[in-house]
Structure formats: C-alpha cells, structure tokens
Amino acid sequence: MIQQLSWKVGGQQGEGIESTGEIFSIALNRLGYYLYGYRHFSSRIKGGHTNNKIRVSTKQVRAVADDLDILVAFDQETIDVNYKELHDKGIIIADSKFKPENPEDSKAALYSVAFTEMASDLGTSLMKNMVAVGATCAVLNLDIDLFEEVVEEIFGRKGETVVKKNMEAIKAGYDFMKNELGEQVGSMELEKADGQKRMFMIGNDAIALGALSAGVRLMAAYPITPASEIMEYLIKKLPAVGGTVIQTEDEIAAATMSIGANYGGVRAFTASAGPGLSLMMEAIGLSGMTETPLVVVDTQRGGPSTGLPTKQEQSDLMAMIYGTHGEIPKIVIAPSTVQEAFYDTVEAFNLAEEYQCPVIVLSDLQLSLGKQTVEPLDFSKVEIRRGKLIKDESKLDELDSKTYFKRYEVTDDGVSPRVIPGMKNGIHHVTGVEHDETGKPSEAATNRKSQMDKRMRKLENIPFANPVHTNAPHEQADLLLIGFNSTRGVIEEAMGRLEADGIKVNHAHIRLIHPFPTNELLPLIESAKNVAVVENNATGQLGKIIKMNVGHGNKINNIVKYDGNPFLPHEIHTECKELF
Secondary structure (H helix, E strand, O other), X not given: OEOEEEEEEEEEOXXXXXXXXXXXXXXXXXXXXXXEEEEEOOOOOXXXXXXXXXXXXXXXXXXXXXXXXXXXXXXXXXXXXXXXXXXXXXXXXXXXXXXXXXXXXXXXXXXXXXXXXXXXXXXXXXXXXXXXXXXXXXXXXXXXXXXXXXXXXXXXXXXXXXXXXXXXXXXXXXXXXXXXXXXHOOOOOEOOOOOOOOEEEEHHHHHHHHHHXXXXXXXXXXXXXXXXXXXXXXXXXXXXXXXXXXXXXXXXXXXXXXXXXXXXXXXXXXXXXXXXXXXHHHHHHHHXXXXXXXXXXXXXOEOOXXXXXOOOOOOOHHHHHHOOOOOOOOEEEOOOOHHHHHHHHHHHHXXXXXXXXXXXXXXXXXXHHOEEXXXXXXXXXXXXXXXXXXXXXXXXXXXXXXXXXXXXXXXXXXXXXXXXXXXXXXXXXXXXXXXXXXXXXXXXXXXXXXXXXHHHHHHXXXXXXXXXXXXXXXXXXXXXXXXXXXXXXXXXXXXXHHHHOOOOEEEEEEOEEEOOOHHHHHHHHHOEEEEEEEEOOOOOHHHHHHHHHXXXXXXXXXXXOOOOOOOOHHHHHHHHHOOO
C-alpha cells in the first residue's frame, strides 16, 4: 500500500477532462483523503491541451507532486507532453481510439482501454471519462460503489437513466482494467484514510464565501480569468440574503460602483486580475483620497498585457503597492491557503471600514483555482467591525445644522468619523481633489500637509494577526526560505528535504505585504546565514521589497520561476542546495 498518489488526466479542452478529475477527487475526498489539485488549461473555450493533476494523500498536502503515478490520456499529446513526469513504475491508461504509443524512453506501463468505444456502446461517447475513472479504480482497488453518490449529485437532474448509464460506464472501465492488470490489481492501493469529513474547494470559492460571511451585499465586476469563479459563486448565493452581483461594462465601472455602494453604507467589493487592476488604479486612488472603504481582490496571472491568462505567476506585487498615482494609505493582504483566503477576506472588509482605505486581497492563479482539502471553517471567528461609522442620528443632534459635518476631521489615529448619506446634520462634500475637514476643495499648503499626514497615519498600526506565518525551529538557521501566496506548500516540502540533508532551515511566509511587517521578519533574517526568496516572477519583486524594508541585501538570494507553471518541491530543493 502507498500513502499518497499522484494522478493526472489530460486531453483536449472541452472533452470532459475537468469533470473526470472532479468526480475522481470528490469521491476520494469523501473517504477522508487529503487532496491537492492543479489544472493546466488553455486560454480558449475549446481545444488545446489541458490536464488536471491531483495529489491524494493520507496527510495534508499543499503542493503539486514532483512525479506521477498514473496518467490517464484521451489523446497522444497528453502522453507526449506529460510522460516524463511518470516514475519507473508509473502507469499510462490511454483511450485505444487514438492508437496510443509509448515513447521510446518511457519506462511506464501503457494500457490501452477503449474509453470511447465502451461509452458509445452504453449510449454516448460523452461517458468515456466515466470509463477512465473506472479503469483507475481497478489500479487503486477502489470500490466503484463509492462513486454512485457523486454521480447522482452531478447527473441526477438529468434523470435516473443517465445516472445508471454513467455507473455502468465506470463498471465497464473497472472490469476491463481489472482483467488487463491480472495480479497487478490494486498495485497502487492507498492506505485507508481517516474518514473525516472535510471541504474540498478552490481559493476563489473561499474568497467568495468570506465576502458573503463578512456581510457583502453587492459585487460589481467584469469577468476575467482567474477571478470569474468569485462572481459565479456569488451570483448564486447573494440573492438569498438580499444582495446581487452586477456585471459591469468594464473594470473601471466595477471599482467606482463598489466605491459608491460603500459610500452609501453597503459592503461591496470587486475582483479581477492584472489587466483589470490596471484599469482600476485611478478608482483605487479615489478610494484613498475620499477615504471610502474598498476591497479589491487581485488574482494574479501571467503578464504583461494579456500575457498568459490561464497560467501561474506572482508579478502584480509592486503594482498593488505602488500602482496608484500619488500617495494613499493602502493595505495589501496575501493569504497562502484556502482557509486563510476565507478568513483574510472577512478581515479585509473590517480593515477597509476601520481604516477607510482600499484593501487589496492578493491571490494567484494556483491558489485561486487549485482545489484542495480544507478543514471545516469556524464561523464563530467571523466578526463584523465597522469602525467609526456613525449609525445613530442622535449622535449628530448636537451639531449645528448650518455647518458641514467634519467628515475628514484631523484625528490622532488618522481615521475620521463617517456617516451614511442622508443622515441629519451629516452633510459634507465628497471630492477627489484635496479638501479640508468638511470636504470642501482646498489647495492651501498647510491643509494639504495636514490631510496627507492624517491619511498616512492610518498605516502606523494595522492590527493584522499573524502578518508572517513562521515555521522556525532553529534559533540560528543555515537558510531562511521566504515566500507568499500559493508557494507555502511547496516551500514546506522543500524545507523537509533540506532538513533531511542536514541543513537547518526556517520558513517565513509573508501574509501582510503592505504595510510591510519589518519587525516580524527582521529577527528571522538576522539569525539566518542565507536567505532565499521563492516567487513566481522574473524580477524577484518580493526580494526587492524585503531589501527596501528590512535590508540585509547581501544575504538575499532569488529563486524565481516565470514559465507559467507552479514550483515543484525538487526545484526549490535543488536551487537551495546550490547555495551551500
């Protein structure tokens, strides 16, 4: 028996590759296994190679595996592109329709199975993915009955006959592969899981659920990969609580509409990717100048321009901190797991209202679209804090109705009182130009300095819990590994391998990007002989930010990857060993 399995299914986009992985992984999740999935797909509706690599384990996993145990191929391209990931005892299960060929240098065993033919015999070739799932079950010695509940959920609305036919397709694949394997049936049987019930979700769903739990009632956005699933989730869920999703004509409208809703007292937000964030920059500046709460989700992808819209990258870091013209207070949060994506999104709305400034929740494609096992969320941890928002009109009664409300009053903490439009004695100006305490335009030098200082004071004491996730078992480390967003899992695996090599390693994962947690990171850097910053971009943006805020540039080494693929554990392990 084995403790973990790496399984991949591939073919042409649009022929059921995603649903094959979905059905396989949901069933295993319900048995209590931990899973981590990553989809490679093309930036088009149909056609082009796509694959879904799923790691199954009896223990928590948060990274793509280095190698591959089983490759399920619906075309020859899948074999040609992916076979080198297979280890010597790996298995290829391929559709006999395309007459699969095993490359000369492949040591994996090739099994040709009539996916399409068997499915067609049962009524439709569309069920070939079910035949493939059944064939996989034979290798793993899995009881195919456990798939019945999943098939019922997915195809039940199409009728009992469709459910029955899909189960027959799974059985056909299982029986054929069992006969082909002979004594090798169950050759990759997994150790029994703990049977615990856990969620299985992508980061975007966690972000959307976090927004819903935080009291959001409006999302204004324009569809874009890899952020669209946030819209799709909330389109279904928000109406049940009196909210709505509005698809705007562009990202400029999405940001300004969100600002308007927040100004009116409704928690609202928008989500996009790099190109959309570029269009939102002026509006983000408007949020900072008018001190109107605004939450923006940026799901990073390959750039620049259209770039690699369906591939992994972490190159928006500098833009999210410095992209707006002028200087405004801004908070940038970077969750590293699906669980954190939920809790950090809730906190983003609290911080936006408490500090009356834009808050950016920074994700990346791997975190946003990678599906992984999630421990049950604790909704008792969710709280809604609205800061200095005055909701009781009686508190304004003592004000003179002939004078304007000091919406931008200069305060010690930089946060001014805020009212909902229409409140008695709460009238004030709102403008994107510099203004005095009541909001009236003012170009006076003393006023400009006073208002700028007030706004920037907001960043002096942001109460963000655990701004740096640390795993630091050594007081004096040979190496400190640093990352952000989805690289956490792969760094943790590489750390374990380096420790096995006798290298003392600490790990720091940055969760609050701006304002930068210098005090939390500085001791870890000072106590390490070497520092390696792991990030998916070409210029080492996080490394540069660390040098700006912490120093010790002579210690900092960059480990970068920007080919559109996520890091694998062996890549970080290898590059780190070269430092010694």
